[in-house]
Amino acid sequence: MLxxxxxxxxxxxxxxxxxxxxxxxxxxxxxxxxxxxxxMCWNPKYALLMFTSTAITYASGLLIEWVDRLEDxxxxxxxxxxxxxxxxxxxxxxxxxxxxxDFAIESVNKVLGTFHITLLNPSFxxxxxxxxxxxxxxxxxxxxxxxxxxxxxEKNFGKYALFVSFFPQLVAGPIERSxxxxxxxxxxxxxxxxxxxxxxxxxxxxYFQKVVVADNIATLVNQVYDNYTQYDGTxxxxxxxxxxxxxxxxxxxxxxxxxGAARIMGFNLMENFNAPYLANSVADFWRRWHISLSTWFRDxxxxxxxxxxxxxxxxxMNLLVVFITSGLWHxxxxxxxxxxxxxxxxxxxGEVMQPVRDKAVEILHIDRKNFSxxxxxxxxxxxxxxxTWVFFRAxxxxxxxxxxxxxxxxxxxxxxxxGVLYNLGIERxxxxxxxxxxxxxxxxxxxxxxNIHLMGKLFKQEIWFRWFVYLCAVxxxxxxxxxxxxxxxxxxxxxxx
Amino acid sequence: MxxxxxxRILSVIIFLVLFVIVYQKVERVLSLKTGxxxxxxxxxxxxxxxxxxxxxxxxxxxxxxxxxxxWKEYGVTSYVLGSPLQNIxxxxxxxxxxxxxxxxxxxxxxxxxxxxxNKVKSDRMLQIAMDGMPLSLNKIQLGEDMLADQFTLEERxxxxxxxxxxxxxxxxxxxxxxxNGSNIYKGGKPVFKTRSFPAPPIITEKEELPExxxxxxxxxxxxxxxxxxxxxxxxxxxxxxxxxxxxxxxLQKIYNSLEEYLRERGIPCINYASxxxxxxxxxxxxxxxxxxxxxxxxxxxxxHLFQYLWxxxxxxxxxxxxxxxxxxxxxxxxxxxxxxxRNKTAVGKKTEDVDLEEQD
Numbered sequence: 001m002l003x004x005x006x007x008x009x010x011x012x013x014x015x016x017x018x019x020x021x022x023x024x025x026x027x028x029x030x031x032x033x034x035x036x037x038x039x040m041c042w043n044p045k046y047a048l049l050m051f052t053s054t055a056i057t058y059a060s061g062l063l064i065e066w067v068d069r070l071e072d073x074x075x076x077x078x079x080x081x082x083x084x085x086x087x088x089x090x091x092x093x094x095x096x097x098x099x100x101x102d103f104a105i106e107s108v109n110k111v112l113g114t115f116h117i118t119l120l121n122p123s124f125x126x127x128x129x130x131x132x133x134x135x136x137x138x139x140x141x142x143x144x145x146x147x148x149x150x151x152x153x154e155k156n157f158g159k160y161a162l163f164v165s166f167f168p169q170l171v172a173g174p175i176e177r178s179x180x181x182x183x184x185x186x187x188x189x190x191x192x193x194x195x196x197x198x199x200x201x202x203x204x205x206x207y208f209q210k211v212v213v214a215d216n217i218a219t220l221v222n223q224v225y226d227n228y229t230q231y232d233g234t235x236x237x238x239x240x241x242x243x244x245x246x247x248x249x250x251x252x253x254x255x256x257x258x259x260g261a262a263r264i265m266g267f268n269l270m271e272n273f274n275a276p277y278l279a280n281s282v283a284d285f286w287r288r289w290h291i292s293l294s295t296w297f298r299d300x301x302x303x304x305x306x307x308x309x310x311x312x313x314x315x316x317m318n319l320l321v322v323f324i325t326s327g328l329w330h331x332x333x334x335x336x337x338x339x340x341x342x343x344x345x346x347x348x349x350g351e352v353m354q355p356v357r358d359k360a361v362e363i364l365h366i367d368r369k370n371f372s373x374x375x376x377x378x379x380x381x382x383x384x385x386x387x388t389w390v391f392f393r394a395x396x397x398x399x400x401x402x403x404x405x406x407x408x409x410x411x412x413x414x415x416x417x418x419g420v421l422y423n424l425g426i427e428r429x430x431x432x433x434x435x436x437x438x439x440x441x442x443x444x445x446x447x448x449x450x451n452i453h454l455m456g457k458l459f460k461q462e463i464w465f466r467w468f469v470y471l472c473a474v475x476x477x478x479x480x481x482x483x484x485x486x487x488x489x490x491x492x493x494x495x496x497x
Numbered sequence: 498m499x500x501x502x503x504x505r506i507l508s509v510i511i512f513l514v515l516f517v518i519v520y521q522k523v524e525r526v527l528s529l530k531t532g533x534x535x536x537x538x539x540x541x542x543x544x545x546x547x548x549x550x551x552x553x554x555x556x557x558x559x560x561x562x563x564x565x566x567x568w569k570e571y572g573v574t575s576y577v578l579g580s581p582l583q584n585i586x587x588x589x590x591x592x593x594x595x596x597x598x599x600x601x602x603x604x605x606x607x608x609x610x611x612x613x614x615n616k617v618k619s620d621r622m623l624q625i626a627m628d629g630m631p632l633s634l635n636k637i638q639l640g641e642d643m644l645a646d647q648f649t650l651e652e653r654x655x656x657x658x659x660x661x662x663x664x665x666x667x668x669x670x671x672x673x674x675x676x677n678g679s680n681i682y683k684g685g686k687p688v689f690k691t692r693s694f695p696a697p698p699i700i701t702e703k704e705e706l707p708e709x710x711x712x713x714x715x716x717x718x719x720x721x722x723x724x725x726x727x728x729x730x731x732x733x734x735x736x737x738x739x740x741x742x743x744x745x746x747x748l749q750k751i752y753n754s755l756e757e758y759l760r761e762r763g764i765p766c767i768n769y770a771s772x773x774x775x776x777x778x779x780x781x782x783x784x785x786x787x788x789x790x791x792x793x794x795x796x797x798x799x800x801h802l803f804q805y806l807w808x809x810x811x812x813x814x815x816x817x818x819x820x821x822x823x824x825x826x827x828x829x830x831x832x833x834x835x836x837x838x839r840n841k842t843a844v845g846k847k848t849e850d851v852d853l854e855e856q857d
Contacts, residue, residue: 006654193505429668467512471519479523484661485652 001041003257004211004483011038012261019265020191028162028185031265035167039130046129049098053091054164057139060087061146061153061160068149080147087143095136098129103332131171133329137296139164142178144300151178159185168261172254174272174292181267189266198455199264204473205444206256209249211481213437216426217246219482223425225393228403233410235420236403243393244386245438248276251290275445277385280377282346285385293329297322316351320344330392335400339391346384433480520660526674527663528628532581535559535684536591536629539578540598542679547820548599549812550575552684553592554607555583560789561607561733564683565831566796567803568824572814575601577684580626585610585713587626590639592717594630596724603727603810605802606717608755608766611710612748620644628659681831687792689842693781694736697745699770704750706758718762727810730759730766733798734773736780737787767805769798776801792835 001007015034022030040047063083070076096104142163145151154160163182169175224231224239231239255272262269272292279285286294302322308315320341327340360366366373387404394400415421422428447454458469525537550573552562558579567573578595580587588610596604623643630636640656655662706714721728732752738744752768759766769776776797783794790798806812815821 006651427668463508467515470512471516474516475519475523478660479527479664479667481664484664485655 001038003254004207004215007041016264024188027189028159031167032158032162032165035162035165035170038167039165039170042130046132049094049129049132050135050165051161053094053136053139054161056090057087057143057164058154058157058160060084060143062155064143064146065153084143084147088140091136091140095132098132100328100332107334134169134171134173134175135164137293137329138175141175141296141300142182145178151182154178154182166262166267168258168267169255169269172251172258173290174255174258174270175296176269176292180270184267187266192266195266196264197459199260199262201455201458201470201473202260202263203257204260204470204477206253206258206260207477207481208253208437208473209256209441210253211483212477213434213441214246214249214253215482216430216434216437216480217242217249219425220431221246221393225395225399225403228394228399228406232412232415233407234413234415235424237407237411238416238421239424240386240390240393240403240407242434244277244382244389245441247389247392248273249441275449277382278378278445278449279381280374281381282343282350282384285381286343286347293326297326301325312351316348319347323347333396335391335394335397338397338400339388342388342391346388437480524660524663526670527666528659529625529663529666530674532622532625533628535680536578536580536626538629538680539576539595539684540629540631542677543576543599545598546600547574548576548601549573549815550603550605550806551592551595551599551601552577552579552605552607553583553588553595553610554579555609556581556686556789557609557733557735558583558607559684559686560688560785560791561795561798562802563685563687563792563795563799565681565685565827566799567806568683568816569828570800570803571807571812572816572821573803573807573812574815574821574824575683576680579607579684580622580629582622583610583626584623584643585710586643587623587639589713589716589720590635590642591626591630593720594633594635594639596720596726597633597635600724601726602812603729603806604721605729605731605806608730608732608752609748611706611714611755612751620648624656624659624662627656632657679827681827681834685795687795687835687838688785688789689792689839690785691782691791691793692784692786694784694787696773696780697735697737700746700749701753702750703754703757704747706751706754710755711758714758714762718764728764729806730755730764731798731802732756732766732768732770733790734769734778734794735788735790736784739787765809767802769801772801 001011011034015031019027019030019034036047036050039050060083064080067076067079067083070079142151142154142160146153154163160182162185163176163178166176166181221239221243224235225243228236252273259269259272270292272290274288274291276285276289279288302318305318305321306314307318321344323340323344324337325340326343327336327338330336330340361368368374390403390407391397391400394403419428422431426434444454458466461469550564550567552558552564552575554577556579559577562577564575564577567575576599578591580591583591588606592604592606620643623640627636627640630639637657640653644653644656718728732755735745738748749770752770756766756768769778778794778797783790783797785791816825
């Protein structure tokens with residue numbers, strides 16, 4: 001079930017109520033059942049896949065710990081590695097089959113096609129199970145953490161299964177670490193008013209991001225990107241800027257709802273977005289965007305590849321590998337690969353150019369802490385990232401290239417004054433409302449960036465003011481949100497990954 | 498600690514109550530008013546248990562019945578609880594729900610609704626009827642009965658929670674959306690526009706009543722009996738059918754059967770198609786369109802209908818009673834509004850007639 005479905009709005013309060021009513025001892029089992037129910041609402045068969053992944057990684061943890069106690073340390077180390085390899089191999093194998101098989105066959109056929117050879121026709125009609133990339137990564141992190149002795153293997157299968165399937169973050173993150181989430185499952189979480197209040201507020205903020213901002217923008221972006229030949233460069237540029245906001249709000253919104261929902265039940269999930277568009281470099285952007293995935297790749301791919309410890313060239317290679325893999329993780333298609341690749345290249349160029357930039361700063365006597373300098377960096381980063389979003393959103397690589405070319409060649413800023421923007425699927429009032437909403441979002445993100453805790457400040461206000469803010473927030477979402485019969489409920493973009 | 502907890506629980510409850518109040522206000526502002534305001538004001542503006550007669554039915558009921566004339570002539574309070582294309586199933590559930598709010602002596606159903614035998618001829622029109630009703634078990638039963646076999650739960654939800662349907666209406670809001678107040682016409686819809694038609698043929702044949710109609714008729718009869726309410730039917734005349742003469746003939750056949758069926762069950766039914774001469778109905782001046790009476794025609798029907806009601810049921814004249822001064826005060830406003838409407842129509846100005854309401 002989607003977070004923005006009526007189903008979830010009924011499901012969640014019931015689960016919360018029961019959760020706090022039943023004894024502590026059974027709560028994890030209850031949440032496990034609820035989580036599987038949540039997942040099976042898409043397709044009951046998928047649950048089998050998640051269960052398999054859970055069973056494999058659960059066993060891998062126990063086995064790794066068992067061989068670790070062997071007298072023969074050398075043999076033990078070898079077997080440990082074997083179990084890690086088995087766990088990774090089988091899990092990634094499942095992921096590959098369900099997500100990349102068709103893509104791989106298609107790509108191979110394309111290459112061979114130039115030599116007039118057809119390898120085989122894919123006869124499987126594989127449906128991508130929702131959230132498979134998320135729970136697979138989460139489960140794999142557990143195998144690795146046990147191997148690295150960062151945690152003890154979990155003996156209780158139910159608790160472990162809940163760690164993999166915990167419904168708030170199951171299908172679209174944040175991708176939790178066993179170090180954080182698994183141990184919380186055994187902790188008693190009594191009902192706390194403060195948790196409920198801040199959790200609900202966070203959920204409302206998530207719905208604001210998703211239903212008000214992302215879904216309203218989606219109508220416009222889809223209209224432009226699906227018919228990009230009809231629009232000139234200015235409109236394409238505006239649509240691309242708006243897509244940057246859309247994808248942030250779509251994904252960030254899901255994370256906010258997930259973190260809020262978990263908080264109500266007493267769980268602390270990791271932060272997933274930290275004002276990403278206020279980053280002052282691409283590297284900084286990736287420290288702020290989809291943090292749970294970036295750190296996953298850092299911990300479980302970049303560092304094992306050698307990270308930055310094996311020389312500059314190797315570091316650049318590693319960066320590229322990580323980002324191309326990240327692109328592939330986002331979707332089985334070349335435009336995602338290129339999107340990841342460009343992000344990697346940005347960072348490599350950034351590193352290579354570092355001495356040049358340092359020199360320039362020195363010669364021009366630039367104060368790096370200066371507001372205008374920081375602002376320029378933030379804007380430059382935002383624009384660079386926007387360029388990559390074209391590849392992310394476009395339906396194919398060719399489309400993306402044409403769109404970028406048109407953005408740079410077919411500019412006619414006069415279009416902005418013709419009212420064309422109001423005819424892109426959302427009418428004038430809605431367009432203006434979206435702009436106001438983006439403004440609100442910007443203020444919230446700037447506060448976050450400056451470490452101003454808005455929620456804490458709000459809770460210190462007098463009751464009339466707090467209530468006024470709550471009501472405004474709820475009705476803002478209820479009125480301006482894109483949902484209901486007039487609107488085709490938007491799936492969260494990140495579900496396809 | 499304990500005091501703090503009690504305070505918190507209390508504050509949550511108060512907040513929720515506040516939320517519900519604001520929610521209802523906002524929902525009403527955002528809702529489409531055309532069509533549904535008639536039913537809405539019935540529930541929210543009419544004093545509880547203050548009506549003697551409730552008229553029900555489709556547009557034939559609200560174009561053809563003017564309760565304020567009833568008041569002026571006899572001092573009887575009445576209201577037209579109608580909605581466009583109302584079918585008999587809707588009439589039944591609406592009746593069941595309405596009598597919780599009003600306990601009239603008589604319910605008079607305009608029988609055109611018996612023709613809409615299909616569960617929902619138009620789901621949009623059903624929504625209009627339901628929008629005016631407060632959420633209740635009857636409302637849900639109505640929706641489920643009409644829609645469950647054709648629509649999924651998610652598709653049915655907007656019928657119970659109009660917010661889902663109308664929240665995106667905010668760019669269209671105007672000052673009328675914020676207006677409250679009683680329905681000065683008491684549910685009637687006077688129109689001065691005139692179109693001329695030849696007198697339609699008189700049909701005497703009959704056609705079997707559809708099964709669904711019979712089911713709901715029986716339910717209505719039972720409901721009124723249990724609640725000690727007199728039930729009667731009346732059939733306003735019309736000049737033809739938009740869909741052609743065949744439809745008109747079929748309708749008249751059904752009307753004839755309905756009349757006969759009700760007579761057998763001891764329920765009065767006045768078919769004005771057979772009283773055209775008696776009430777001196779003029780097809781060249783008494784219709785606003787082929788299916789609906791204008792105010793001239795409606796008044797002719799009403800003189801007869803109100804007299805019938807007055808003579809056959811023990812209704813009381815409230816004109817001098819204390820609690821009814823508002824009705825007397827309304828006469829002046831009503832007359833003025835009618836006069837304005839007449840003048841506007843005379844100079845050819847577009848009046849508040851909206852397409853949706855013109856539906857049968």
